[in-house]
Amino acid sequence: MKNLTVKIIEVKNALSKSRISEIDYTINPYFGCEFGCIYCYADFMTRFSKNYSVHFPGLKWGEFVGVKINIHEKLREEILKIESKIALFSDKRTRKPNIWLSIVTDPYQPIEKKFKLTRKCLEVLAEFQYPTGILTRSPLVMRDIDLFVGFEDLEIGITITTDNENIRKIFEPKAPSIKSRIKTLEVLKKNNIKTFAFVGPILPMDAKKLSNLLDGLVDYVLVDRMNYIWKTEKIYKANSLEFATRDEYFNAVAEEISRQFSSKGIEVEILF
Ligand code: SF4
Structure with missing residues (x-):
C-alpha cells in the first residue's frame, strides 16, 4: 500500500x-x-x-x-x-x-x-x-479456515457498520467492501464456524436492509453507537449526514436491528 x-x-x-x-x-x-x-x-x-x-x-x-x-x-x-x-x-x-x-x-x-x-x-x-475470539473487517480471515476448524471454542466477528457502500467509502475508505464482508460471513458459516456481526459504530444505514444482508449468516449480533462524534463531525457535516449523529438515530437503528433478528431467534446485544 x-x-x-x-x-x-x-x-x-x-x-x-x-x-x-x-x-x-x-x-x-x-x-x-x-x-x-x-x-x-x-x-x-x-x-x-x-x-x-x-x-x-x-x-x-x-x-x-x-x-x-x-x-x-x-x-x-x-x-x-x-x-x-x-x-x-x-x-x-x-x-x-x-x-x-x-x-x-x-x-x-x-x-x-x-x-x-x-x-x-x-x-x-x-x-x-x-x-479464542477474532474480530476483523477483512476477507483475509478465510485464509485460516484450516486452523479454525481445529478449535474447540472459537468465534469470529465481522464488523459491518452500514449496508451502504457509499457511506462505507466515506468512513472506512481503505477497508474491504461490504459485499466482501458478507461473503466472508457466508463462507465461515458454511464451515460451521460460530459467527457474529459487530454493527459498530452505527453509520448512516438502512437497518432493515443490513439485517436482511446478515440473515442466516450470524449466531448473534452486537450493536454499538458512534462514541467519538467529535472526531468525525466535520465528515458528517460535509456529507449532510448530521441526522445520523443523534441519540435518537442510534436508538432507532438498534431497535430496528433487534426487531429484525429477535423475530428469527437471533440474540442482539446493544452495547450502549
Ligand atoms: S482502523 Fe478500522 S479496522 Fe483498523 S483498528 Fe481501527 S476501526 Fe479497526
Whole structure:
C-alpha cells in the first residue's frame, strides 16, 4: 500500500489484560492499522504510546504499521506460564482464559498476508485449545479456515457498520467492501464456524436492509453507537449526514436491528 511506513518491532509481551469484562486477554499482532477508518478509537489510544513516539512520530493513523515480529514466541512463553499455573492449581480456581484478536488493530489487515503473525498466534492458541475470539473487517480471515476448524471454542466477528457502500467509502475508505464482508460471513458459516456481526459504530444505514444482508449468516449480533462524534463531525457535516449523529438515530437503528433478528431467534446485544 502506498504511503505506508512499516517497522519491525520486538515485543516483551503478547497478551494484554482486557478492560472488557467478558474478555480476559487481547493480542494485537500489529501496532497501527492500514485500514485507517476515520472514526477509529485506537488512533488516540496509540498516539500517546512509546511505540508511536519512537517509531512513527508525526504520522497519521492508517499511515503506519509496527510489525510485532516475535509476538507468537512471546505468546507461547506466556501460555506455558498460564499452563503451569493451571497444573499447579488443578481445581476450579484456574481456568484457561479467553483471548481475542484484536482490539486496537485489525488482525487481518493486508500486511498479515506477508508476516502471518495472526496466523502464528492462532497456531499457538489452537495447540493449547484456548477459547479464542477474532474480530476483523477483512476477507483475509478465510485464509485460516484450516486452523479454525481445529478449535474447540472459537468465534469470529465481522464488523459491518452500514449496508451502504457509499457511506462505507466515506468512513472506512481503505477497508474491504461490504459485499466482501458478507461473503466472508457466508463462507465461515458454511464451515460451521460460530459467527457474529459487530454493527459498530452505527453509520448512516438502512437497518432493515443490513439485517436482511446478515440473515442466516450470524449466531448473534452486537450493536454499538458512534462514541467519538467529535472526531468525525466535520465528515458528517460535509456529507449532510448530521441526522445520523443523534441519540435518537442510534436508538432507532438498534431497535430496528433487534426487531429484525429477535423475530428469527437471533440474540442482539446493544452495547450502549
Ligand atoms: S479496522 Fe479497526 S483498528 Fe483498523 S482502523 Fe478500522 S476501526 Fe481501527
